[in-house]
Amino acid sequence: MRSSTKTGIALTAALLALPVYAQNPLNTHNHGSATVQLVQRNQELVIYVRGTGVDMLGVGHLPINMEEQTKLGQLERDMRNPPFWIGLPAAAGCSMTRYYPSQHPVVAGRGALQEMSPGKVYESNGEHMDLNFTYHFQCTSPNQLSSAEIRLFKHFPSLQTVNVKIAGFNQKVVAVGPDNPVVQIP
Template identity: 25%
Template sequence: MNRIILTASLLAPLALAAPGISADESHDHEHRQHGAHVHGIAALNLALEGQEVHLELDSPAANIVGFEHAPSSDADHAALDKAVAMLKDGNQLFRFNSEAGCQMEKVAVTSPLLADEHEEHEHEEHEHEEHEHEEHEHEEHEGGDHADIEATYHFECEQPDKLTQLSVELFEAFPRTEKLNVQYVIESKQGAAELSPADHVVNF
């Protein structure tokens, strides 16, 4: 629910800023953008509100852990645990220009893969039927075995008016990520950027 709210708050002003785009077309664009699932490509939304920066990362699980099936082996679980730990280190993955004084306050990582792991370790028998139902719904929604990993971050900035740059270290942490589509809303500024391992800095 938080992801949907953040996405809407980001995309609405971008859509309004583009002439000739109707509300219906904007909604279709939003649906297509977040419905896309292409290995190697991830999306990052950023919004600055007062002193708070909200970041939302949406990536195919294959980019992050190398697989998209429910973890079934010790190696799978270890890879997933390591990936989640790296994702939660927001200060390492997202480096704002030092003048802004931004530090991560909260982070949440969600994925069907994590839900599967939770169900295996807690209330296994009780959750079995619910898991099958959720897995079926997820496959219908994603169109197969695709699974995403989503991470939301909340940063507090001491000098938000001095926020001019973001360096994204995602490519170094997760080398399977080849491209990152960024959209940002900072006060009256709205924009987009396409990042790669060779060009991983956004200037606002």
């Protein structure tokens, strides 16, 4: 099996494990906090971002009208541009190859439900909404990927904490805030 195929399989397995990993108390539906997970293997970097609708969209429920749908569309366009929300070292030469946005309603006591379909307006029955964004990057010099600046605080002022989970050869979890948004990558 080719090395790139093995890498793809390993990263796919890591991403498939993210929903289970997301059940970790660090990744619960808490207003004022978000989660960023970085998974690096050779030249591929996968980043998963999760935040609440209240913090990232300004509404805590599923979009129920066109105004809220428009806000969600703008958020997805903004998040499609990684420098909007994260700063990676230019020397690492990381280029985004894929991007996947999604929304999940969270019902108290039952956790996240199935992924919502983009562009469809849903009836809100007291659900809360989590927003998820998954990014795939190819990095020409992954050994230069030594830090990341979390810029979510600049755009979402209600965020107080972002829990950054880093997986690769070394693993760690770091909480960053508006006054200390840079995390060192082992």
